[in-house]
Amino acid sequence: MNTAFQSCSADELTKKASEARRIILETVHYANAGHVGGPLSAIDMLIALYFSVMNINPDDPQWEDRDRFVLSKGHSAVALYTALALRGYFPLEELKTFDHIDSRLQAHPDMKLLPGLDMSSGSLGLGISTAVGLALGAKLKHQTFYTYCMIGDGESQEGQVWEAADVASKYKLNNLIAFLDYNKLQQYGWKGTDREREVPVTAPELRWEAFGWNVISIDGHDMAQILDACAQAKTVADRPTVIIAHTLKGKGVSFMENNYLWHAKVPDADELNRAIHEIEAEG
Amino acid sequence: MTSMLSEKQAAMRDVFGDVLLELSKADPRVLALDGDLANSTKLDKVAEHNPSQFLQMGIAEQNMLSVAAGLAAVGFQPWTCSFAAFISKRAIDQIQVNVAQPKLDVKMVGAYSGLLTGCTGKTHQALEDIAMMRSLAHMVVLAPADGIEVRRVMEFAHQYNGPVYIRLARDPLPYLFDDSHTFTLGKGVQVKSGSHVTIISTGTETVRALQAAELLEGEGIRAAVLHMPSIKPIDHEAIIRAAETTGAIVTAEEHSIIGGLGSAVAEVLVENRPVPMRRVGVRDLNAESGSNEALLKKFGIAPEHIAEAVREVLARKV
Ligand SMILES: Cc1ncc(C[n+]2csc(CCOP(=O)(O)OP(=O)(O)O)c2C)c(N)n1
Secondary structure, three states: OOOOOOOOOHHHHHHHHHHHHHHHHHHHHOOOOOOOOOHHHHHHHHHHHHEEEEEEOOOOOOOOOEEEEEOOHHHHHHHHHHHHHHHHEEEEHHHOOOOOOOOOOOOOOOOOOOOOOOOOOOOOOHHHHHHHHHHHEEEEOOOOOOOOEEEEHHHHHOOHHHHHHHHHHHOOOOEEEEEEEEOOOOOOOOEEOOEEOOOOOOOHHHHHHHHHOOOEEEEEEOOHHHHHHHHHHHOOOOOOEEEEEOOOOOOOOOOOOOOOHHOOOOOOOHHHHHHHHHHHHHO | OOOOOOOOEHHHHHHHHHHHHHHHHOOOOOOEEOOOOOOHHHHHHHHOOOHHEEEEEOOOOOHHHHHHHHHHOOOEEEEEEEEEEHHHHHHHHHHHHHHOOOOOOOEEEEEOOOOOOOOOHHHHEEEOHHHHHHHOOOOEEEEOOOOOHHHHHHHHHOOOOOEEEEOOOOOOOEEEEEOOOOOOOOOOEEEEEOOOEEEOOOOHHHHHHHHHHHHHHOOOOOEEEEEEHHHHHHHHHHHHHHHHOOEEEEEEEEEEEEOOOHHHHHHHHHHHOOOOEEEEEEEOOOOOOOOOHHHHHHHOOOHHHHHHHHHHHHHOHH
């Protein structure tokens, strides 16, 4: 069973991502809580995964052979929820409960509450290890599903990321494909020279290569490149792949782009309108 | 609003940032170490106004605590700060081996403790930090109740040579104390007198304990409130005295009932003066995202819950 929308063209996916951007901003505004910068930088990849790349079935979210996804940078939950809702895992209307008491849509993903979630996250640095576990488990059980994971560049300061990287290449996990959302900003970070806050991770390509991974660098907002990178990753026989996705924090909204202050700031009504206007003009 | 609680509010994190900036300016040994949360925890006040004593350690709490140990071993006084969940749970081995066992002069500040961490849910709530920190030998564990006490506790920690964990809260709280307030390690503070029962509380829960005492006043129940800013060491004498004079104890904390203030008080009572007792805290549950009001209600630590525990314990009083 392959229920991925293999027929989705890059253009259709780009349109979807632009719709998702609007929903992310509306959801955060409505909840008056949540993150925006990271979700907007991650959403193109999530849309590509959930609408084209992953072998999944929204009607049977616990299907044993489905591909798995771990959002290691769990604070971008609103982006993942938006992709899941658009793909039909739950009604879009439910996004209104984001971050509320008794909601399945917790501020950070909770796999015990929402069937579409393959792993809980929110404490940074843990997710990539759980993805290694899922991929290793698939090998041990002779299952053929892929495990995808998304980590943040700031998050990559956690030593555990590199402990996971090491084990993954030792076990030759070619069924593990990680995305690094390389937006070059974190929450506060280091005071920079050329702009307000500096690149937190230096030379990720070299680092991952040193840990024995297959490395592909792309523009993380270019659908064709995202799809292509995933296809390439699947041809590698003996190593896990990391897709270093060069992205913009706050992508799609001029006054949020590349501004660390929008890491977790809620847009007010005026900012929301201006943002949606820009997104719709682009899309 | 009552006599005891001031209309004036302060967020502990703002006071924390201001006081650490002052301490760092007055003492070149003081360093502020950040885990990429300075604009949430207000450590950014040091980053902006005294940048040479601010060190960004990135999102790497375990490393931050071990680095702090190294800095302390060459004569600095590092103040490490993150969300309470990450500084305690995440780095506990580093704290034990590098900081607590050698008794190095490292301060650990958990800025968003307890249940009310601002719509973040269970990964960011710290309901076990008191239990974990208090179990480490040599560790001092402090939980101030208002802005004034944050300042006093920090002044104490600065003077004290050894590991100190300070538990702070995210949101503004009313003032309980005025400038004349003092802090003494290992001493409780009687914030309300009463003869029927003593509510022993700590940190943010002391405000709610006072609100509970007021609810009970209307029913003719006179509850004393004993605030414990120093959870370790804890005030044995005051606990035993409270048991002797009021004959019933309720503890209240924004923390799990397992291993926190309630456990510490129970340990003292059971070895000295057992009396009927009840613990108010989160009852062996993971919490979730939600508004402050909804969380306090659902997880059982609102003033009404403290009042209810008092009624129950009084029914058992001999
Ligand atoms: C262990 C841990 N430490 C700190 C945090 C708080 N925190 C949440 S997001 C964030 C910054 C993340 O930066 P990055 O990984 O670059 O994510 P992005 O920029 O894509 O949002 C921090 C410090 C956390 N969630 N977990």
